[in-house]
Amino acid sequence: MSNKKDSKLFYFMVGKNIKKYRDIRKYSLQTLGDKVGVTKKTIQRYENGEIKIDVDRLSEIADALNVEVSQLIEGAETFLGVDVNDLDMIKVPIVGTVSCGNGTLAFENIEGHEDTPRSWVKGGEFFYVRAQGDSMVNARIHNGDLLLIRKQEDVEEGEIAAVLIDEKVYLKRVFKNDGIMVLQSENPEKYGPIFRTEENESNIKILGKLKKIVIDM
Missing domain, CATH: 1.10.260.40 (lambda repressor-like DNA-binding domains)
Known part of the structure; x- marks a missing residue:
């Protein structure tokens, strides 16, 4: 034929x-x-x-x-x-750095693109960040893992979010209490909580919600 x-x-x-x-x-x-x-x-x-x-x-x-x-x-x-x-695949950017000049978020230093099932990225805008360190090991997030993030400015109680703190991206579990946001690691013996209050809220911004972990082999 x-x-x-x-x-x-x-x-x-x-x-x-x-x-x-x-x-x-x-x-x-x-x-x-x-x-x-x-x-x-x-x-x-x-x-x-x-x-x-x-x-x-x-x-x-x-x-x-x-x-x-x-x-x-x-x-x-x-x-x-x-x-x-x-x-069924789509390329999603791997973001290296995020800046917040003049209150506007800018996703910079794109390290590459990851082929991603289209079914993973329906209903929103997505990006990857790469896990660094051991602060989220109890959530099975390890150094080098790719983390698929859905862009959104807030998350529900107890969800894991990508958070920009002084222009560095961290993964933290988010809790809220009387106007204070508590950002908790999943390695509490080594890392204490971070608190976002009225005084420092301009330096701490939620970038999005963790959707998938792509384990680094």
Whole structure:
């Protein structure tokens, strides 16, 4: 079978899957087109396998249909030797430093990007930091581990957050008591708590919530 024919079969199968899940969701061509930001004619051409779909567009369609990319290429990947895991991955930056000039956070010194399952980073903006030291060992966070952080300015009681303290990023468990924020390590015999009060709150900011730990092997 020629590569050209393989390609046509791939997009034909993808198109069938798009229509399958569009029918399950009871979306019209127009509804799906509006969700993705294309015309209903374009969706129809995708479903008929008439035009190619790049990975980013395929991901947008999957999000609109509330399915994984792997579900849209089910039965199709063999025609092109496509790695499903590659299609479901997104590159997330590894942040080296964070500054807070004039009250504005700036994520600087991007050390690289980590391939990350798209399903991990839905519903927000994410970045990685690399764990340093042993202050969170009881939470199974060790020196060198990559920590996936969801950007947000606050976290719930007892959650682990990435916290900027005097322009250095730390991982701490967050507690609150009468307007005082208590930042607790997970190695209390070695590291005492840090308190954020009205006097020092400009020097301590929550960057986001810990979502995943990627263990350094």
